[in-house]
Amino acid sequence: MIRKNKDIVIALSSIPNTGKTTLFNVLTASNQSTGNWPGVSIEKKYGHMTLGEFKIQLVDLPGAYALLPSTEEERVVRDFFLKTPPDIILNILDARNLYRGLSLTLQMAMSGLPMLVAVNMIDELQKQGAELDIPILSEHLGVPVIPVSARTGEGVPELQHALYQVIKKPMHTRSPHISFPPVLEEAVKSISRMIDQSSEPQKLDHNFLAMRLLEDEKNTYTVQDQAVGMAVKSWRQRVERNTGTEIPVTCAKCRFNAARGLVLEATDQKPLPPDAHTEKIDRILLHRLFGLPLFLLTMLVLFQAIYGLGVPLQEILSQGFDAGESWLRAQQSIAMLPVWLQSFLFDGLWQGVGVVTSFFPIIALFFIFMSIIEDTGYMTRAAFLMDRLMHQLGLDGKAFINLLLGYGCNIPAVMGTRILSSRYNRVVTMLLIPFTLCSARLQVFVFLTAILFPPAIAPWVLFTLYIGSFIAIFAMGLLLKTLRIAGKPEPFIMEIPPYRFPMIKSVALRTWQELKDFLYQAATLIIAGVVVVWLLTHFPADVPSASADTWAGQLGQFFSPMFTPLGIHWQETVALLFGFIAKEIVIGALAVIYGGVNLKIQIAAHITPLQGFSFMLFTLLYTPCIATLAAIRAESRSWRITILSLVLGLGSAWISSFLLYQTGLVIGFE
Amino acid sequence: MSSPLTIRPGCECIIRSLGQDKKVARRLAQMGVLPDTRIKVIRLAPFGGTIEVSIDQGQYFALRADEVNALDCEMVVMPLSDKTVKINQYYRVRSLFGGKTFQQKMEQQGIIPSIVIQPLELNTSPILIELIEKKKNLTLGLGQADKIIIEVIDDPQK
Numbered sequence: 001m002i003r004k005n006k007d008i009v010i011a012l013s014s015i016p017n018t019g020k021t022t023l024f025n026v027l028t029a030s031n032q033s034t035g036n037w038p039g040v041s042i043e044k045k046y047g048h049m050t051l052g053e054f055k056i057q058l059v060d061l062p063g064a065y066a067l068l069p070s071t072e073e074e075r076v077v078r079d080f081f082l083k084t085p086p087d088i089i090l091n092i093l094d095a096r097n098l099y100r101g102l103s104l105t106l107q108m109a110m111s112g113l114p115m116l117v118a119v120n121m122i123d124e125l126q127k128q129g130a131e132l133d134i135p136i137l138s139e140h141l142g143v144p145v146i147p148v149s150a151r152t153g154e155g156v157p158e159l160q161h162a163l164y165q166v167i168k169k170p171m172h173t174r175s176p177h178i179s180f181p182p183v184l185e186e187a188v189k190s191i192s193r194m195i196d197q198s199s200e201p202q203k204l205d206h207n208f209l210a211m212r213l214l215e216d217e218k219n220t221y222t223v224q225d226q227a228v229g230m231a232v233k234s235w236r237q238r239v240e241r242n243t244g245t246e247i248p249v250t251c252a253k254c255r256f257n258a259a260r261g262l263v264l265e266a267t268d269q270k271p272l273p274p275d276a277h278t279e280k281i282d283r284i285l286l287h288r289l290f291g292l293p294l295f296l297l298t299m300l301v302l303f304q305a306i307y308g309l310g311v312p313l314q315e316i317l318s319q320g321f322d323a324g325e326s327w328l329r330a331q332q333s334i335a336m337l338p339v340w341l342q343s344f345l346f347d348g349l350w351q352g353v354g355v356v357t358s359f360f361p362i363i364a365l366f367f368i369f370m371s372i373i374e375d376t377g378y379m380t381r382a383a384f385l386m387d388r389l390m391h392q393l394g395l396d397g398k399a400f401i402n403l404l405l406g407y408g409c410n411i412p413a414v415m416g417t418r419i420l421s422s423r424y425n426r427v428v429t430m431l432l433i434p435f436t437l438c439s440a441r442l443q444v445f446v447f448l449t450a451i452l453f454p455p456a457i458a459p460w461v462l463f464t465l466y467i468g469s470f471i472a473i474f475a476m477g478l479l480l481k482t483l484r485i486a487g488k489p490e491p492f493i494m495e496i497p498p499y500r501f502p503m504i505k506s507v508a509l510r511t512w513q514e515l516k517d518f519l520y521q522a523a524t525l526i527i528a529g530v531v532v533v534w535l536l537t538h539f540p541a542d543v544p545s546a547s548a549d550t551w552a553g554q555l556g557q558f559f560s561p562m563f564t565p566l567g568i569h570w571q572e573t574v575a576l577l578f579g580f581i582a583k584e585i586v587i588g589a590l591a592v593i594y595g596g597v598n599l600k601i602q603i604a605a606h607i608t609p610l611q612g613f614s615f616m617l618f619t620l621l622y623t624p625c626i627a628t629l630a631a632i633r634a635e636s637r638s639w640r641i642t643i644l645s646l647v648l649g650l651g652s653a654w655i656s657s658f659l660l661y662q663t664g665l666v667i668g669f670e
Numbered sequence: 671m672s673s674p675l676t677i678r679p680g681c682e683c684i685i686r687s688l689g690q691d692k693k694v695a696r697r698l699a700q701m702g703v704l705p706d707t708r709i710k711v712i713r714l715a716p717f718g719g720t721i722e723v724s725i726d727q728g729q730y731f732a733l734r735a736d737e738v739n740a741l742d743c744e745m746v747v748m749p750l751s752d753k754t755v756k757i758n759q760y761y762r763v764r765s766l767f768g769g770k771t772f773q774q775k776m777e778q779q780g781i782i783p784s785i786v787i788q789p790l791e792l793n794t795s796p797i798l799i800e801l802i803e804k805k806k807n808l809t810l811g812l813g814q815a816d817k818i819i820i821e822v823i824d825d826p827q828k
């Protein structure tokens with residue numbers, strides 16, 4: 001009997017693309033929370049439900065192909081299973097292709113933990129006219145098997161009932177029979193006997209533990225006993241010498257052989273006919289010639305949809321904030337406050353909150369469209385199409401989408417890196433995104449180029465800045481690849497799932513979750529950053545804000561020896577400091593600093609075209625805005641990566657602007 | 671005889687071993703791509719380098735050429751020009767990979783899908799093959815051989 005006072009932990013586990021998240025959403029509905037797995041940037045999702053008298057915590061584990069990890073997600077799954085075994089395992093199989101998932105199912109079934117298997121998408125199997133012998137499957141696996149369809153809800157009450165039964169009367173799972181080479185069987189038995197004799201209490205089956213130790217060199221924590229460790233090492237050598245293959249490959253082969261046998265017994269036709277729709281669609285979408293143009297077209301539509309809908313929404317929000325500000329300022333109780341406090345409240349706090357909320361529409365739209373693309377299965381196709389190009393940077397094709405969307409806004413693009421498949425991909429991509437020419441930078445550039453360059457040249461300057469952004473991304477990508485800052489790229493082996501219709505509920509839940517995450521994880525840092533810049537530009541209290549005498553002005557002058565070789569005056573340095581809040585503020589800041597009535601005339605009088613170009617190049621590359629940094633910090637869970645992003649930006653900006661300005665001077669521009 | 675999988679859409683092989691890269695071998699094994707698995711090239715990505723393959727259990731994968739080349743394979747479906755094609759081995763024509771003119775031309779010579787052939791001379795240009803059912807010898811240019819997709823068979827009677 002499972003202890004009654006605590007929540008019962010059920011782990012939801014399966015290989016990728018079995019509809020696990022859909023089932024998770026069906027079982028826990030809106031009762032979900034997210035967190036992070038210890039030490040990694042992978043999202044931990046869990047939900048709550050009650051079955052009869054039991055309170056249950058359902059943990060949605062990342063998709064994993066095996067308990068021997070190849071990816072960060074799989075490491076999370078292994079550590080969870082071995083360090084904190086759940087009370088019950090709920091494993092999911094894809095009815096359309098049992099073979100894919102059965103190897104993991106068999107591994108889990110060996111753990112001895114009470115377990116249940118849900119065969120999902122049973123309705124789609126029936127549509128294909130195939131049948132599944134559930135009792136046979138259940139008998140061979142030694143655990144209850146329930147056919148369900150997470151989409152239609154078919155079988156879900158039965159699944160809940162079966163779970164209830166397992167909680168009420170948990171049975172030690174009888175290990176399914178898999179035949180291994182005799183020497184491996186011997187090794188497992190011998191090590192298992194040693195575990196029997198050691199004093200450490202184990203919740204997991206000893207044969208299972210022995211197998212995990214043999215397969216996984218890096219699993220040193222399940223059994224601490226030194227003698228066991230030594231025995232494992234020598235057995236491992238003996239088995240590998242005897243079979244001539246690495247143990248993990250031998251094990252996988254034996255498990256998949258068992259899986260193949262099981263499939264043969266449980267289904268009447270083998271293998272299932274491939275999905276005809278998917279084949280037809282892929283013939284067009286993955287076409288060697290038309291595939292890429294179609295993908296770029298899709299991206300263009302996506303981009304237009306996100307920003308075409310998002311920017312007007314942002315404007316409405318910002319008008320709302322302005323209206324709120326004037327209304328608040330008009331209030332007696334606030335107007336009576338000291339001037340500096342009012343300034344802090346409105347120019348500091350209120351503006352910080354404004355910056356945070358202004359990202360909401362873009363982030364929401366971004367994740368709505370991203371989830372749709374991901375849920376249909378087109379994301380893996382995009383990765384396939386763009387792989388060659390991105391491979392040069394050690395990235396896979398999916399990263400292209402993030403980079404591209406960075407050209408709209410960096411923040412959702414960085415948040416979206418969590419869909420990428422390895423830590424290397426995630427870290428490198430989030431370090432490259434800040435070099436995209438986002439819409440906020442574009443506003444600054446459009447404004448400045450119009451003032452500083454004649455109409456015939458201005459568009460070319462803008463175009464050059466776009467090219468500069470591409471070059472920066474590529475150069476930085478190569479640099480990061482060579483420096484191995486994010487570790488080594490992983491082999492690219494990706495399963496391409498059949499196309500599916502996305503579900504509104506999943507998309508909505510995901511988007512809501514992302515907004516909540518952004519609010520919790522990034523908002524504080526953004527508001528803090530805005531307040532710090534406010535402090536610098538408004539103190540000491542007795543000088544005009546943003547003037548030469550403020551701390552910011554003093555900083556600008558202090559750094560002027562560093563910026564003079566770039567052709568950047570101290571006034572612009574202060575504007576750059578403002579740009580840290582959000583790049584579009586640079587123009588507004590220049591207006592405050594130069595103080596004159598007509599900013600355009602002021603700028604034209606103070607800045608030469610060459611200096612302006614150097615300033616824009618600096619603005620393009622230097623530190624990501626505070627919100628992007630906050631997103632990088634939230635996604636990477638690492639200050640090292642966050643600071644690296646800052647350093648890379650500032651360093652490359654300084655070098656590029658220096659080269660540009662000095663070369664320009666030498667050539668004879670002024 | 672083992673060789674890397676010929677990377678052309680439609681080519682098939684049976685994997686004999688997963689190659690030397692441990693990381694890749696493990697990953698493939700865990701995803702169900704194992705020795706004795708039959709693997710088929712579906713398509714190449716734009717610019718090449720990345721390949722979509724399917725395996726006999728109905729899964730589709732994207733792999734890079736490096737990973738595919740590391741696999742030790744026994745070719746079972748390939749173009750007649752493939753270097754794994756041997757003399758004195760029976761092959762069945764699977765499909766003709768070319769325009770209408772080419773298909774008609776081949777038909778006139780008796781090369782249509784499902785007929786059995788046996789190469790007699792391969793290291794020459796043109797090559798010499800025998801059409802088993804018709805007991806007729808035929809020479810083919812290398813360009814033509816490249817467009818004829820064949821499948822290894824054991825016994826022409828079957």
